Amino acid sequence: MNLENINNYVPDPTVRRLSHYKFLLENMKKEGRLIVSSTLIAKELGFDSIQVKKDIQYSGIVGQPKKGYKISELLAGIDEILNWNKVEKAILIGAGSLGTALMQYNGFKEIGLNIVASFDNDHKKVGKFVNGIEIIEMDRLEVAAKIMKIKIGIIAVPEESAQSCADKLIGGGIKAIWNFSPKIIQVKKDIIVENAQFIQSLALLTYKIRVNKI
Amino acid sequence: MNLENINNYVPDPTVRRLSHYKFLLENMKKEGRLIVSSTLIAKELGFDSIQVKKDIQYSGIVGQPKKGYKISELLAGIDEILNWNKVEKAILIGAGSLGTALMQYNGFKEIGLNIVASFDNDHKKVGKFVNGIEIIEMDRLEVAAKIMKIKIGIIAVPEESAQSCADKLIGGGIKAIWNFSPKIIQVKKDIIVENAQFIQSLALLTYKIRVNKI
Structure with a gap:
């Protein structure tokens, strides 16, 4: 593996597509397939095969000509x-x-994330x-x-509590926040x-609905 | 408003950022503010102000020099x-x-989406x-x-049922699908x-954790 490449900056759209490839490849592996071409990946996901090739280059993995x-x-x-x-x-x-x-x-555990505890201020939920x-x-x-030396905090609270939750997480030593609220936290x-772009994703959907006049 | 621009293709990253601006601007409006500069939008959201200007150009809205x-x-x-x-x-x-x-x-209703009904095959849930x-x-x-002439279907089922749900939606005349399952539907x-890029968003988070060595 080309560690030189691994340390290079990978653009956001490539990171997003790589996560797509991961799921497709896991399914292919389950089906007993050993080799895959960039053309087949592109076809299965509706992407461009040159794009797929470029994305894969970031991993440093080299395919065999005409095989994959x-x-x-x-x-x-x-x-x-x-x-x-x-994890x-x-x-x-x-x-x-x-x-x-x-x-x-x-x-989530298969892709690097293990939620070990959750927090809520509703006393009816606490202890469950x-x-x-x-x-x-x-x-x-x-x-x-x-105490648990946690680095990742996930925010799944309403907009108005998101900032104070972020502050609490950072107070607890957290270094990375996955924010599911629509609030832009400082x-x-x-x-x-x-x-976790719910709303951004909806924007893409409604934009396409308008452009395609459906 | 410049309708010429409105009909032009808008790149995905711009669509995503525009949805961010929307929430920020709604908050500013609530606070009684009337005018905003691209510099202030950029500062509030941690974006580049030239980027913000370019994004806004797609709307055809023109600012007043030195005011905004x-x-x-x-x-x-x-x-x-x-x-x-x-809606x-x-x-x-x-x-x-x-x-x-x-x-x-x-x-959702404020941003173009009204969920009018949901469907489930769990008889304990049906009717609630x-x-x-x-x-x-x-x-x-x-x-x-x-009957309801619905154009948008939202899929919030486990991976293994996602494709059959998509087929049912399309059978019902749906033209656009917002897919929350990790399954790539055909x-x-x-x-x-x-x-609704849950996993893609997680990929961006875990990638950044690695690169920043936190």
């Missing part, structure tokens, strides 16, 4: 770029319906478990995050924030 | 691009925790209401979608599919 890529190598390369070969512990704030949906999704994940009182967040420069 | 844009005009321009000045009816499949979260979110939205038996989906070319 070894699926296992490609998966290892993608996992390395996306940091999905490690990072995360805590979640907000055990409402969205938070519950996130806790119930069993696929969702999919094996305990709901803990909000007041205990900062201490718990520090953080210091060394904190990573990724917004 | 009228917020109300800018909001109208963004709503027009994103098709958020109309489209949508139906949702899957009244699990994710589907429930989507039904409970009251913000979530946030005023009825849960209807799956078997009735195709007929109901046709559709005819004239159907719009937008994936």
